[in-house]
Amino acid sequence: xxxxxxxxxxxxxxxxxxxxxxxxxxxxxxxxxxxxxxxxxxxxxxxxxxxxxxxxxxxxxxxxxxxxxxxxxxxxxxxxxxxxxxxxxxxxxxxxxxxxxxxxxxxxxxxxxxxxxxxxxxxxxxxxxxxxxxxxxxxxxxxxxxxxxxxxxxxxxxxxxxxxxxxxxxxxxxxxxxxxxxxxxxxxxxxxxxxxxxxxxxxxxx
Amino acid sequence: xxxxxxxxxxxxxxxxxxxxxxxxxxxxxxxxxxxxxxxxxxxxxxxxxxxxxxxxxxxxxxxxxxxxxxxxxxxxxxxxxxxxxxxxxxxxxxxxxxxxxxxxxxxxxxxxxxxxxxxxxxxxxxxxxxxxxxxxxxxxxxxxxxxxxxxxxxxxxxxxxxxxxxx
Numbered sequence: 001x002x003x004x005x006x007x008x009x010x011x012x013x014x015x016x017x018x019x020x021x022x023x024x025x026x027x028x029x030x031x032x033x034x035x036x037x038x039x040x041x042x043x044x045x046x047x048x049x050x051x052x053x054x055x056x057x058x059x060x061x062x063x064x065x066x067x068x069x070x071x072x073x074x075x076x077x078x079x080x081x082x083x084x085x086x087x088x089x090x091x092x093x094x095x096x097x098x099x100x101x102x103x104x105x106x107x108x109x110x111x112x113x114x115x116x117x118x119x120x121x122x123x124x125x126x127x128x129x130x131x132x133x134x135x136x137x138x139x140x141x142x143x144x145x146x147x148x149x150x151x152x153x154x155x156x157x158x159x160x161x162x163x164x165x166x167x168x169x170x171x172x173x174x175x176x177x178x179x180x181x182x183x184x185x186x187x188x189x190x191x192x193x194x195x196x197x198x199x200x201x202x203x204x205x206x
Numbered sequence: 207x208x209x210x211x212x213x214x215x216x217x218x219x220x221x222x223x224x225x226x227x228x229x230x231x232x233x234x235x236x237x238x239x240x241x242x243x244x245x246x247x248x249x250x251x252x253x254x255x256x257x258x259x260x261x262x263x264x265x266x267x268x269x270x271x272x273x274x275x276x277x278x279x280x281x282x283x284x285x286x287x288x289x290x291x292x293x294x295x296x297x298x299x300x301x302x303x304x305x306x307x308x309x310x311x312x313x314x315x316x317x318x319x320x321x322x323x324x325x326x327x328x329x330x331x332x333x334x335x336x337x338x339x340x341x342x343x344x345x346x347x348x349x350x351x352x353x354x355x356x357x358x359x360x361x362x363x364x365x366x367x368x369x370x371x372x373x
Binding site for chain 2: 125132133
C-alpha cells in the first residue's frame with residue numbers, strides 16, 4: 001500500500017469515503033424499515049405513516065435512511081467531479097473510472113426505486129414517468145429508437161411486471177431496492193476498492 | 207528426491223498419455239457441467255421475470271350510454287385512463303395519458319383545456335397539444351356501439367383525430 005504524501009491530501013479526497021459511509025448507514029437502517037413495511041399496494045403508504053408516527057424512533061430511523069440516501073446521491077457525483085478535475089481517471093485507473101460510472105448509475109437506480117416504495121401520489125407518478133422513459137429507451141424499449149423488442153417483452157414490461165403500474169410493479173421495485181441493486185452495488189464497491197489498492201492507493205493531484 | 211516405490215507399476219509413455227487424456231477430459235467435463243448449469247440458471251432467471259399471466263383490465267370495455275353524458279362534457283373513466291368527450295353530434299374517447307411522459311392530464315372545465323400536472327403540457331378539448339413539452343396530441347380510441355346501447359371503447363385501436371361516434 002502506497003500512501004498519498006501528506007501535503008497532497010485534501011478534504012475532497014473524503015468524498016468517496018463519505019459515499020461509502022452514507023451507503024453503510026442505509027444498509028444499517030434499511031433492514032429495520034423492512035420489519036414494518038410490507039410492499040402491498042393497499043398498505044405500503046399506511047405502513048410508512050406507521051413508521052413515521054407510531055413505531056418508536058421510526059421517524060428517526062426512516063429519516064436517517066432517507067437523508068443518507070440523499071447525501072449519498074450528492075456525494076457520488078461530487079467524488080466523480082473531484083476525480084475528473086484532478087485527472088485521476090488516467091492510467092492505471094481507467095477501469096476504476098468505468099466501475100465508478102456503473103456505481104453512479106446503480107446509486108441513481110437505488111434512489112429511484114426507493115422513492116417509489118411509499119406508493120403515494122408523488123411516488124406513483126414519478127414511477128410512471130420513469131417507466132415511460134424506460135419505454136422510450138433506445139433498443140431496449142418498445143417505443144424508443146432502434147427498438148427490437150415488442151411491447152410485451154421490453155424493459156418497460158420487465159420493470160412493471162405488466163403494462164400498468166400495480167402490485168407486480170411494487171413487488172419488483174421492492175426486490176430491486178432491497179436485494180438486487182444493493183447487492184450489485186456492494187460487490188462492485190469491493191472491486192472498486194481492490195482497484196484503488198492495486199493502482200497504489202488514492203491518486204493525488206497531477 | 208523421488209524415492210522409487212518398491213513394486214510400483216512401471217508406466218510406459220502410452221499409459222501416461224492415456225491418463226493425461228482422462229485427466230483433461232475430466233477437467234473439461236467439470237467446466238462443461240459448471241458452464242451448463244450457470245447457463246440454465248441464467249436463462250431460467252431471464253424467463254422467470256416475464257410473467258405468464260398478467261392481471262390487468264381488458265383494453266375493451268363499456269363506458270355507459272351516450273345519454274349518460276351531458277352535451278359538451280368531458281368525463282374521466284376512473285381506472286381506465288380514458289376521457290369520454292360528449293359533443294352535440296356524438297362521442298369520442300381521448301387517452302388520459304400525456305404524450306410527454308405518461309402522467310394523467312386533468313380537465314379544467316372553466317378554461318376548457320387539459321393540463322398535465324407533471325410538466326405542464328396542455329391540450330385542447332380535441333386533444334391537440336398546444337403548450338408545454340408534449341410532442342404529440344392525445345390519441346383518440348376507437349368507439350363502437352354495443353348491442354345493448356353502451357359505448358364500447360377499444361384502447362388497442364387508435365383512430366384518426368376526426369373520429370366521432372355519432373349518437
